[in-house]
Amino acid sequence: MPARPGGKANPCLADCSGEPMVSENTFLLHSVLMGIFITFVYDLLRIFRRLVPHAPMIVSLEDLAFWVYCGAEVFLLMYRESNGTLRWFAVLGALAGMFCYKKAVSPLLVKWASFLLGKILKLLGRGLKILSRPFCFAGRKTRSAARKTGGRIRRRMKKTGRAVKLRLTYFLKVFKINLKA
Numbered sequence: 001m002p003a004r005p006g007g008k009a010n011p012c013l014a015d016c017s018g019e020p021m022v023s024e025n026t027f028l029l030h031s032v033l034m035g036i037f038i039t040f041v042y043d044l045l046r047i048f049r050r051l052v053p054h055a056p057m058i059v060s061l062e063d064l065a066f067w068v069y070c071g072a073e074v075f076l077l078m079y080r081e082s083n084g085t086l087r088w089f090a091v092l093g094a095l096a097g098m099f100c101y102k103k104a105v106s107p108l109l110v111k112w113a114s115f116l117l118g119k120i121l122k123l124l125g126r127g128l129k130i131l132s133r134p135f136c137f138a139g140r141k142t143r144s145a146a147r148k149t150g151g152r153i154r155r156r157m158k159k160t161g162r163a164v165k166l167r168l169t170y171f172l173k174v175f176k177i178n179l180k181a
Contacts, residue, residue: 024089027081031090034077035097038070043110050114051121 045066049059074094078084 024087027087028089028093030077030081031093032097034074035094035099036101038073038094039098039101039106041070042066043106046110047113047117050110051117 045062049062054062078086078090082090
């Protein structure tokens with residue numbers, strides 16, 4: 001224990017071990033990392049939206065689900081690190097992490113990941129189109145044969161339908177005549 005100039009130990013240094021400060025610095029670091037993580041996950045959502053167009057209602061539902069998830073993650077961080085107490089330096093740390101990630105990484109990540117994934121999906125689509133050609137050919141042939149057969153069946157059904165309709169009309173008339181008599 002460090003001594004004072006008079007030979008006595010400093011009482012403040014005896015009681016303060018410095019652990020609370022280290023704990024708060026770790027909490028601040030975790031908050032900054034949480035902000036970066038939240039923004040990264042939202043960037044993944046943005047990339048997905050660029051690749052697969054969405055209706056505005058679906059975008060709203062995705063955003064709602066994302067923010068519910070983020071709220072739960074932030075709550076768990078606060079619960080683990082500070083026993084559920086809201087620490088404003090943690091909120092500011094998360095905002096700082098979001099801001100730094102958004103300015104430094106996000107624009108490039110979203111732009112290039114969307115571009116590369118779009119090209120990969122386009123190549124996969126072309127490959128699948130080439131592989132599906134025999135099946136499309138067989139489908140066209142089957143459809144034309146079914147149309148020919150279906151046309152014959154349809155004509156027969158029309159004739160049968162007319163005959164059934166005439167018979168039902170006849171029986172209905174006979175039934176009405178019998179009711180009046």
